Amino acid sequence: MPRITVEVDGAVHQDDVEPRVLLVHHLRDRAGRTGTPVGCDTSNCGACTVLMDGLSVKSCSVLAVQADGREITTVEGLGLGGAPHPMQRAFHEEHALQCGYCTPGMIMAAIDLLRENPDPSETEIRAGLEGNLCRCTGYQNIVRAVRRAAAEMRDPAAAREVAP
CATH class of the missing domain: 3.10.20.30 (Beta-grasp domain)
Structure with missing residues (x-):
């Protein structure tokens, strides 16, 4: 072996x-x-x-x-010192999950998306996550969570300005 x-x-x-x-x-x-x-x-x-x-x-x-x-x-392995990563926090705060089964993969794919494009549009988020399926949601809150995390990752103060 x-x-x-x-x-x-x-x-x-x-x-x-x-x-x-x-x-x-x-x-x-x-x-x-x-x-x-x-x-x-x-x-x-x-x-x-x-x-x-x-x-x-x-x-x-x-x-x-x-x-x-x-x-x-x-x-x-995300986050520092026990604090959640901004993407994890955004998924929680935006209620971007129901059963939670797809959530780990969605979060990881979204982090990679933001590495490539730190300020994606809704259309770009949907395209960037198209290989990850959620059978419970309509993706609205997932997209909102990614936008919120993107704003926070670019500028922590900007996260408060993202519309709910």
Whole structure:
């Protein structure tokens, strides 16, 4: 079995893995990151989205061996000193979830979207999140949360000015 070294949420994990193990299963079963859900296992829903070297990937479409030497950030690794990341806070404050199953992947994909485009329009947010499905909401509050987080990440004082 190949031995991999992966940094997950700032902690280095060295493990022997079978070549066919998906990153999502490695994160949950070996790294203890159960905040990354197993959704469809076909890369259709996006619930398992994480950041790999800062870029969003659907962890059900990445083999654990492909993550060797990479830095993985899960929804559990966001924020500093126990404080939630602005995107997590915005999702909470804008009620951008119902069942919450898609939320980790939506948050991670949205963070990557804002890395590329720190001030996206509603249309750009919808396009940027199109690979992540929510079966409970109409996406209105998700879009509102991303706009709120974008404003806060650009200028913390501006977040208060974003219309509810």
